Amino acid sequence: MTDPNSFERHRYDVIVVGAGGAGLRAAIAAHDAGAKVAIICKSLLGKAHTVMAEGGIAAAMGNVWSEDNWKVHFRDTMRGGKMLNHWRMAQLHAQESANRVHELEEWGALFDRTAEGLISQRDFGGHRYARLAHVGDRTGLELIRTLQQRAVALGIDVFMECTVTKLFRDDEQRISGAFAYWRESGRFIVFDAPAVVLATGGIGKSYKVTSNSWEYTGDGHALALDSGASLVNMEFVQFHPTGMVWPPSVKGILVTESVRGDGGVLRNSEGRRFMFDYIPEYFKAETADTEEEADRWYDDKSNNRRPPELLPRDEVARAINAEVKAGRGSPHGGVFLDIASRRSTEYIERRLPSMHHQFKELADVDITAEAMEVGPTCHYVMGGVAVDADTAESVVPGLYAAGEVAGGMHGSNRLGGNSLSDLLVFGRRAGEHAAHGATEREQRAPVSDDDIRAAAEAALAPFEQDGGENPYTLQHELQDVMHSLVGIIRQASEMEKALEEIARLKERAAKLTVEGHRQYNPGWHLALDIRNMLRVSECIALAALERTESRGGHTRDDFPTTDDSWATVNLHCIADGDSVAIRHEQLPAMPDELRELFQET
Template identity: 75%
Template sequence: MTTSERHPMTGNEMSGAAEGGIERHTYDVVVIGAGGSGLRAAIAAHEAGANVAIVCKSLLGKAHTVMAEGGCAAAMGNLYPDDNWQVHFRDTMRGGKMLNNWRMAQLHAQEAPDRVMELEDWGALFDRTPDGLISQRDFGGHRYARLAHIGDRTGLEMIRTLQQRAVALGIDVYMECTVTDLLKSDGAIAGAFAYWRETGRFIVFEAPSIVLATGGFGKAWKVTSNSWEYTGDGHALALRAGATLINMECVQFHPTGMVWPPSVKGLLVTESVRGDGGILKNSEGRRFMFDHIPEYFRSETADSEEEADRWYDDKKNNRRPPELLPRDEVARAINAEVKAGRGTPHGGVYLDIASRRTPEFIKKRLPSMYHQFKELADVDITAEPMEIGPTCHYAMGGVEVDPDTEVSVVPGLYAVGECSGGMHGSNRLGGNSLSDLIVFGKRAGDAAAAYASGLGSRPTVSDGDVAAAQQGALAPFEVDGGENPYTIQQDLQQTMNDLVGIIREGSELEEAIVRIDQFKERVGRMSVEGHRQYNPGWHLAIDLRNMLLVSEAVAKAALARQESRGGHTRNDFPGPDPEWGTKNLVVRLNADGTGVDLTEQALPEMPDDLKKFFD
């Protein structure tokens, strides 16, 4: 019998005591995370007949998806009829430097248009072409303009649409509720252990299917576009449950984040600025991206300002501006300019759209960016350039899943969105994240519901596992006079920023691993004061366990991959290595459960009918 102390949607107190002091609920499918992928998975599972709950760390509607501004990539051909799923598939694989799971990239390219049209059917208000079709804009790495958009607030509109549908369907939502452990029975998922962030009271979800949709882990870095929730919860939960992670060395540093004032350093500046004509200049006023075009993209990238500017008028017959190279290439170029002493006063470069577009165009196409810079930096982007620089933005690495069902190696455990791995390879193209969420969110929800309904008997949560999870969560209260979790977090963020950043060295990665081991020891001596109600220090103490595990996975994988590829750049191994291009690094929890081990694994073999697109 389900008992509850508060309503799952409102959080209001309800009558009735929770059995044994711990609240308990039973569902077929529990989705952890309320971003685009979590909402889409929950909707799919509900429509398949499952009893579904969504558990989210923050408030409903505050998920990181709202920060995805530029658009949702789908080869709909509304502006360029030559666009199709095959071209989108090719662009995605090349953007990921062929480290992608080819099947995931194929499914994504094939199904994205239908998922976008589905959003429109559910009420999403996309911008339109003069003919009334969904408008599509240009983004880095995409051969054609294929990002369906709503100004520069696309993620917000997607969340609004999916959230409205989930609420209308009556799906239970547990807001401000953090999952600390996954519970298993005979090797399969049996449920999840969590706590209410407001009261600190514990809650157990009994469910045979869990969908992880928790996003990334950017808060392990000092300068990041990520919000406070992004502490690698799903990655760490999966590891501790016995799942594997792949591509963890591949971390995307978005080329354009704010650099001034310090209070907003790292805040995202959408790629739409460059997609709509913005150019990058160094402190000398030179458009420097022409100096940083890699051979891999030279045949399709303009090598003069005249040719680049012509592209905006005739995109089909001209080569693309270098500002629209994939994100990893642009971020490295900006980093190189700053290191060479050609950066701005605040350590970035200039992004200029004011000299390229009218104020009316900018305010219509980029309303969020106009207000963001006006309010936070006192900069009018219709009249002057922006100062920008790379910021830790996106995790290509995540839970290793089956491409068709998103199930991990643990029966009943699924992963979607940024906490899953394989889809984007070593580098994600802008706009592919939003379509990734809805394509694989639906697939995961369908598969999770089918698995739950097909079980002969439901797995049961053991009292011993619940007691162990409770003890682990309360451990920081048992230490008197220990270290402050905020100090450890600050030291971890500085270490990851300095030693596991956009450009890496083997010796620095080795030092980072040593420091992470030291942080683990410090976490063992960490203490929190006060009680469980309204205690952010306790919340952080729990998050740190996840952040350290994920940081170790990133650092060890980055040290092992002795090449530069996509979002992984080694200064001591500056080029791609064909041998490394054929394999993934797989991360597992080590035998004693305190760290991670790595193994090499061959990439899935692409069939010949898809290989032809790369000849």
């Protein structure tokens, strides 16, 4: 069963792990740069979590507001991330996003249009101008359809329902390949490749209430950590302010920010628009402070004082959490999101078709006639693999990362819509540089039989245990720990307890038992995923305990304010044997010409 000669084996210049927007864009770029490329995806092609991104792609095209430009987008992104972003990543993202959107259009993406025939752009939280290019509320689906069609037309090889469990390095500690298995048959595969692009998405399945799909078990984060890369900003987990809260079977499913961008408002159980009570000092100059002014903004945006419902996501999520804790929540533990009283049925069905269908089918709620019940849900991790801003390469030669699995771009909080432009900009950069790095390598040592055998034995270990732990039980307990102790509001005693619980779960995970055979065995798949989930959860809890302040997506009850001494410090998680260690690193200094943008009115 562990004979290396019996394994399926393939040789490529670049392998891309993940077939969401970042992975597909990276594969296309690597192919166009002359590399032989393969995409490995955990589920079926076209089923990536990117399809759930509904609102739009943030890009300063100036189609709705001519005043918009990359400098304003850069400033919004940095302010949204509380200045903890890697400035160079934010700069490249703002400068290149518009080109990436136009590129999608050239490849066949069908965007909604303005009256003048330009790509339409909608408002979103934290963006000064209407900036999100959109396709109704199904933008991610259109993005994936377009990139997937392009990748297939180019003839790029795709390994579907295939999971990578190990990255290999050669004697010089450079990437040399990957170990994987077919989920259907359990048969192992070895990929010899000098470059790997991680595009595996996020970590949300470590939390009990999440908008994330089943694939999001932190695979890429754990693979990078175990290969010698560091993970940056792992304490910053974004809880999207509006997930479904009822019925229990759909709790956490995303309710797009487009509802608020198109006029929806948040109300508490008293029927009051409570967001006016939670406007931070640094957003007061551009946020409406009366209902009359906020409502007028949707029709006359000349003063650009936006409704408080369009504050950045971390601010809105904390406000909802505060209202619920104060006893002013909805019957099922959220608040009310009301667009029915503010927009016509025709408008809602045209602009928000997926939301209308989702609530009608899953909750028996007609959003054209009644309010939705919504609440915070684990949605996105700002933290990820620390990479070079220009090349998207980690400190491990040959290992690249793009999309949600990469860290640095969003700082402590991501603005809505920036995720789709992020994965396009850095997916392209990662693929291009991976191809150049791979094709320039003269020596390519094949993965050794000893390394393959060790990876196979590690993957099969759950079959060797009798009477051990059930992987489903461990996952359920881990989700409870992260939800209860490392959630939206944190304090030291709870996170210390979380780390103790995670350590106990790690000990139990070493004794997981899987019954049956390798074919069609979801218990075995979860047993392998659990290792990654525990690894990543430890990083989140450890970094959150270390950062003794509140900033962006990280809120400490015991340190409720932002501390200037942390304003230029990033925390990096590194592997320390079977555990994780924390390293403090200073942010790179921003050039004066960019810093001056924050002094402008």
